Amino acid sequence: QSVLTQPPSVSGAPGQRISIACTGSSSNIGATYDVHWYQQFPGTAPKLLIFADTRRPSGVPGRFSASTSGTSASLAITGLQAEDEADYYCHCYDSSLNAYLFGTGTKVTVL
């Protein structure tokens, strides 16, 4: 059972900025383990969006950014576009479980 909590849904108009929170605990995000983010479109495999808290793989647009603070992480999308409509998941190692955790997932809707 995941202990990385995300809001079930976030929405915004094209061009707006939205953010997705990922709330963990002292045994995962709070322990300064790296947080990663994935984007998943319906019926397809997840795609790495952000790794090591803030870094973007080659090919990921600069409108995607992320940060961490304390026991939480956040993914931001600036200049929201229709093609950003997807599910987003955070991911982190947990030392008390000795397991990789995924967040509960957030569906982004572009209004």
Add this chain to the structure above:
Amino acid sequence: EVQLVESGGGLVQPGRSLRLSCAASGFTFDDYGMHWVRQAPGKGLEWVASINWNGGHTGYADSVKGRFTISRDNAKNSLYLQMSGLRAEDTALFFCAKGYVDTAMARSTYFDKWGQGTLVSVSS
């Protein structure tokens, strides 16, 4: 280009076994740890198991520990997941994923490439 192609999924009765395979290409397979992640229908992602570059170190989610076994054959560039004692709650799309380092349970590991998944349905 990195490619990961899963196979072996299907409909299986509760309590039975199934073996998933993942054929890898486009990278030096034995340089990287490999992982299985699943997604139940309409649900989120769940990490299942991990293996280091030579198969000497593995890790499992509590939900599958003792029932699932991850393994690899570097000569065949293949990853496997042997599943036994299957339950209805194991019904999911199983993804094979490449880690970015050679270890199984590195604290900083992320999954930089994913296959398209193979569907496992457990039902009587």
